[in-house]
Amino acid sequence: MSREGRFGQFGGFYVPEILVRALKDLEREYAIISSDKGFREEMDRLLTTYAGRPTPIYYAQRLTEKVGGARIFLKREDLLHTGSHKINNALGQALIAKRMGKRRIIAETGAGQHGVAAATACALLGLDCEVYMGEVDVERQKLNCYRMELLGAKLNVVRSGSKTLKDAINEALRDFASSSDHTHYLIGSVVGPHLYPTMVRDLQSVIGREARKQFLALENHLPDALVACVGGGSNAIGFFHPFLEDREIRMIGVEAGGEGLDSSRHAASIVAGKEGVLHGARTMILQDEDGQIAETHSIAAGLDYPGVGPEHAFLSMAGRVEYMAVEDDEALAAFHTLSETEGIIPALESAHAVAVAIRLASQSTADSDIVVNLSGRGDKDVNQVASMEGRL
Numbered sequence: 001m002s003r004e005g006r007f008g009q010f011g012g013f014y015v016p017e018i019l020v021r022a023l024k025d026l027e028r029e030y031a032i033i034s035s036d037k038g039f040r041e042e043m044d045r046l047l048t049t050y051a052g053r054p055t056p057i058y059y060a061q062r063l064t065e066k067v068g069g070a071r072i073f074l075k076r077e078d079l080l081h082t083g084s085h086k087i088n089n090a091l092g093q094a095l096i097a098k099r100m101g102k103r104r105i106i107a108e109t110g111a112g113q114h115g116v117a118a119a120t121a122c123a124l125l126g127l128d129c130e131v132y133m134g135e136v137d138v139e140r141q142k143l144n145c146y147r148m149e150l151l152g153a154k155l156n157v158v159r160s161g162s163k164t165l166k167d168a169i170n171e172a173l174r175d176f177a178s179s180s181d182h183t184h185y186l187i188g189s190v191v192g193p194h195l196y197p198t199m200v201r202d203l204q205s206v207i208g209r210e211a212r213k214q215f216l217a218l219e220n221h222l223p224d225a226l227v228a229c230v231g232g233g234s235n236a237i238g239f240f241h242p243f244l245e246d247r248e249i250r251m252i253g254v255e256a257g258g259e260g261l262d263s264s265r266h267a268a269s270i271v272a273g274k275e276g277v278l279h280g281a282r283t284m285i286l287q288d289e290d291g292q293i294a295e296t297h298s299i300a301a302g303l304d305y306p307g308v309g310p311e312h313a314f315l316s317m318a319g320r321v322e323y324m325a326v327e328d329d330e331a332l333a334a335f336h337t338l339s340e341t342e343g344i345i346p347a348l349e350s351a352h353a354v355a356v357a358i359r360l361a362s363q364s365t366a367d368s369d370i371v372v373n374l375s376g377r378g379d380k381d382v383n384q385v386a387s388m389e390g391r392l
């Protein structure tokens with residue numbers, strides 16, 4: 001396989017033979033399509049006229065004053081159509097699939113956020129869409145299931161394994177192995193076998209490119225620190241990547257600490273995991289003593305995944321990006337703080353990053369600047385939080 005599929009010892013192409021041809025085709029066609037001027041122009045048009053780019057960078061003055069210390073800025077991916085950064089990737093891959101002549105899209109989803117983004121992109125571009133979702137998640141996320149159906153997608157309920165996200169990915173890969181002539185597998189994060197971690201990173205890097213330009217225009221210098229939450233890691237890598245060569249910038253990826261790292265109810269794959277192979281890539285994963293994939297937990301469904309994108313595993317090993325875990329309680333506190341100080345209700349996933357920005361700002365001086373990637377809005381989480389707090 002090509003060197004591009006490797007991030008140090010991580011990444012790669014650990015798939016059954018039957019998938020190799022489909023993935024090789026994707027790699028070859030993507031190289032052509034991604035450098036095509038017409039594709040870039042159409043992508044740009046969809047992102048601006050449909051998804052709502054560019055998203056603003058916003059100085060969170062009242063949050064900054066409340067915390068006391070470094071200035072906190074927000075990159076507002078929560079303002080995008082469908083409510084998060086996931087639409088950047090869904091539109092990109094759907095457009096690529098269409099250019100490859102594929103009529104059918106399959107996708108996996110955990111909480112339903114990526115399923116909705118994929119169904120949206122398919123409705124827009126006139127592609128058939130089928131979404132794999134674990135039976136446990138279907139029960140937990142009834143409304144997102146209906147939303148996908150409204151958008152014209154078909155739901156395939158997965159009853160194997162733990163009946164959650166990791167099993168949905170397995171089923172989607174299985175489908176892809178036998179359908180790739182006319183089907184594209186639209187994976188939702190920087191996970192899975194090569195080419196996905198690279199392609200999804202490229203599609204999400206619009207976040208960091210915009211943020212870099214906007215921050216320079218606003219402040220005439222670069223920020224001191226960047227913070228983003230990490231589930232599979234697509235919003236974080238898209239935000240960090242265009243800044244990686246700016247060695248003086250500190251970057252922090254925030255994983256789900258759940259109920260604590262010693263509780264086994266968390267999803268901190270880098271901070272508390274071991275090296276292994278999951279969904280076709282070598283990366284950091286949460287596993288038990290027998291090497292079985294562990295059950296994970298987070299208050300934020302979008303962070304509840306036992307692996308992480310291989311490039312994050314590499315950036316951690318290389319010491320370029322720091323990774324930390326934030327527990328449910330601290331994320332929930334940040335969810336409230338941002339809502340009250342700024343009138344912005346963040347996704348529970350993004351609240352993990354806000355929590356670290358608050359910690360960091362309070363330990364820093366007023367002449368330093370922190371930018372948080374606010375990956376999504378919290379409308380989807382209001383019901384869950386209200387019921388946890390006994391308010392429904």
Ligand SMILES: *Cc1c(COP(=O)(O)O)cnc(C)c1O
Pocket residue numbers: 084085086113114188189190229230231232233234235236302303347349350375376377
């Ligand atoms: C899905 C999701 C995430 C986690 O996915 P990444 O690939 O790690 O970005 C984070 N925030 C929001 C709002 C999400 O919907």
